Amino acid sequence: MTHRKRPLRSAQWFGTADKNGFMYRSWMKNQGIPDHEFEGKPIIGICNTWSELTPCNAHFRKLAEHVKKGVLEAGGYPVEFPVFSNGESLLRPTAMFTRNLASMDVEESIRGNPLDAVVLLVGCDKTTPALLMGAASCDIPTIVVTGGPMLNGKHEGKDIGSGTVVWQLSEQVKAGKISIHDFMAAEAGMSRSAGTCNTMGTASTMACMAESLGTSLPHNAAIPAVDSRRYVLAHLSGNRVVEMVEEDLRLSKVLTKEAFENAIRTNAAIGGSTNAVIHLKAIAGRMGVDLDLDDWSRVGRGTPTIVDLQPSGRFLMEEFYYAGGLPAVLRRLGEADRLPHKGALTVNGRTLWDNVKDAPLYNDEVIRPLERPLREDGGMCVLRGNLAPNGAVLKPSAATPELMIHRGRAVVFEDFDDYKARINDPDLDVDASSVLVMKNCGPRGYHGMAEVGNMGLPAKLLEQGVTDMVRISDARMSGTAYGTVVLHVAPEAAAGGPLAAVCNGDWVELDCDAGKLHLDIDDAELEARLAESDPTAESRRIASDGGYRQLYIERVLQADEGCDFDFLRGSRGADVPRHSH
Template identity: 65%
Template sequence: MTAFKPADWPRKLRSTEWFGSTSRDHIYHRSWMKNQGLPADLFDGRPVVGICNTWSQLTPCNAHLRDLAERVRHGIYEAGGLPVEFPVFSTGESALRPSAMMYRNLAAMDVEEALRANPLDGVVLLAGCDKTTPALLMGAASVDIPAILVSGGPMLNGWFRGERVGSGTALWRMSEDIKAGKMTQEEFLEAESAMSRSPGSCNTMGTASTMASMAEALGMALSGNAAIPAVDSRRRVMAHLSGRRIVDMVKDDLKPSDILTMQAFENAIRANGAIGGSTNAVIHLLAIAGRVGLDLSLVDWDRLGRDVPTIVNLMPSGEYLMEEFFYAGGLPVVMKMLGEGGLLNRDSITVSGGPIWDEVKDARNWNEEVIRPVERALTQQGGIAVLRGNLAPDGAVLKPSAASEHLLTHRGRAVVFEDIDDYKARIEDEDLDIDETCVMVMRNCGPRGYPGMPEVGNMGLPPKVLRKGITDMVRISDARMSGTAYGTVVLHVSPEAARGGPLAVVRTGDMISLDVPGRSITLEVDEAELAARLEAWKTPVEAPSGGYARLFHDHVQGADTGADFDFLKGCRGAPVPRDSH
């Protein structure tokens, strides 16, 4: 950190176009800002740094971000910048309908245009809940001004009757236990209060913690950011230091395009395999890469992650939670282990201004049960398995570390649900013709189909199967799955059913073969029959009449390319808008 000295500033700042002269227009801009009680010398040419805040009481994971924003503000002031906080659309996973994913692109558009249209030289991105992290990174990447991300951090461990309760993961498990007769409704309600006992996002390796880890692995957050619990004082320190750091990033003109290289995405993909990260990371990293013009694909996900062992022993793949991950050393330990195994691009630049290896090379593992040595990995082939075949010509994904090994190669009879409503209406019917050998298939839940691609892919099993003691079956859909969920679940089937992909014409009784080691998924219907079915298919999804829902329907791309809008791909930069006064 260096104290601000106007004479030493190396280049003209973007904000100078708003505040840096004595014309009528410049006075107009400054005078309105001064009604907040800002001294005149704050407009002496120092950098104006935005604090982009996704705080919202409707987004519980982010409801504590106001405090972190104040810590960021202190750091910016200390380093000689002028901090200005502003809100953007907050995508809360727990409340938004039809799905938070439907509004990720809206939030990204909000961020992008707020950064482009305002007198900002740099920005600190405050994120927490699942979609807020990728949305903020997507928007910042499209504008390409200096940016650093600060996560809100995970909740503290939940405990119920002496056992760890992982947010989300416990919910899925306990709801199945009720259907199986292993747990009462009263016990379920008692456990509810243990699931979310402090501010913060999910304490499992769900999507929120995964994306915080991805931001750190990409180099867009300071080392150590991902795992600090929300209520730990060190989370405030991280926010403070990030506020300091962004000012020097502005001085050095260190932008997202300098950090978000293909090598950085390779690091993130491998880190995702090592931590047992959420399948949602696939969609989000593809979308972020698209914003900086990189041709990242599902092929890269399978190529880079296939041989990465899952070494982080966290729910839903393992037994611990984010609190223990932090105490064990957090993501820097994982990145160091990847580097020692030849799986890290050590020279990738981070927001620190230096190579990632310099940030992690001295990290120490304080708990080898939580971050395991490679020889004791949860699975030697973690990562994300990308499957292809006549059922998923453009790909589908599966998380091996959350799946049952005996189901990774499976052949079974399809039981088809037209959508999530059909599934809910029929799954508990004792007359449903289904057993544990079947393959549950759900469609019309993709980006366009639902719309918004909800986290419903981890369909709960039928009660009559659960009562046998069966806890997993093969499930296939064009939907997503919560990062807190588990099971042998094939997701993101592309093209989705609503676009006329082969998933749209699967019939109950068809045989489906899954071969995860061979990376294939096959509908056992001959080519002529499949072609005839597709020829006769008509979409059951009507285009919305207007509003954002219509924009989403018309422009959202497939899951295999990140489900971004077609017109948002690429970096549009941050020109100075023409003055209208």
């Protein structure tokens, strides 16, 4: 008989011969479950974000079946359950708005049910952080299985990147370089298989974060969604999670400060999404790990970007997997002593370095040597100054080097609607040296902090051949987008932050080398401008409508704190709630 380090959680439901045990087992038996499945087997929850409204995750029914095979083979019993699927592709105003809601769904589903461990089926952008946040709040054995990226898009005989090609072709239409017919012709070819975006957007970034954090098996991040090896990994993850119950390998033993520092370094090496800054902070907050913006500078800066993937580079996730995937990147970092914590524990019971030290690497163009990087310093640029007292971020690998130190006059948009109404006005007072500034698009101002920070350039400048400008906002940016874009300005305008005080014609200074974002007015003028207005009025008005929006606006934290709800920080554990029978 196996001697476990602790009794099974599920035994508190199924392991007694009293009235309660009778009822719990009896109700489960109406699904055709025989007695022996309740006799000391670990119950493994499969937390599924399948939804036909989340196209990236629409193949998860099949993925779950392979996890179940692995669980059964290893001697556990799998139970699949749904949670809110906050897919980015269709959900308005943004999936970020419901990330915290999904995490609450996950947390309470785990805590309130007879689960000894959980497999998280994740894919589309916010499902990965949401499920990890919810699981971290409970701290039971947990393993991540990602749905995988789509196959390469195809258009006019060339590979195209999902998401990235939209931004590229849209700008070309505005510049008069291609017709609207040419633009629409790319639509079907962009998304031609199941899976998430095939660029190093937020979905692939967060899959890489999950793997570098140690919460998944090696190669989880990059195997294409329709590759049979994706289902093998799901099967093996089902095997492994049963062993994790026996070992009491809970999430808190994996999600340490060292694991997060490995992930920060990895994000720089892969040219990962700025969204990772917010999501890692939120996950760390649930685990009680002290992680802040300065850690991104301390750990990430100076790390070369060696993965040559769109939107920063040339290739797509298929090539990344065939080149060796994330294990090859981690091996390359480790061999150069650039992997901060080789001894960090992972869910397979081995260290991160043990997992990758012998990883094959097949293509030096896709995963470059450190001596020939895509960008010498790909670490996230954290900016502070009188315009962003609590910080802002910029992704160097997606920016124009010449613009990373820049001073220009502000062209101000009060919100996204104002931007849409005026950006292509021929009379807009703007030139190539201007700095586009957009307000009221942060967590409260555009409840959920939509991905509108990568503002398209004015049509009249595109026609002149301008391809990039400095853009500043309290919004987020899609991981598939690119440009010299300052994001996550904190505090946001709708929370009374200095961004609310910027006026047309103000001089704004960006200096990524110095980590500086400065509005060139004195402190007294800044305070006077803020005192003349009430930038929080609109968010209060929206909150007065009630419902989840009110909860969100009243309790959401700022971007530098991960945009979680203030009452969700910290791990509450998985103590079994009282029963009602």
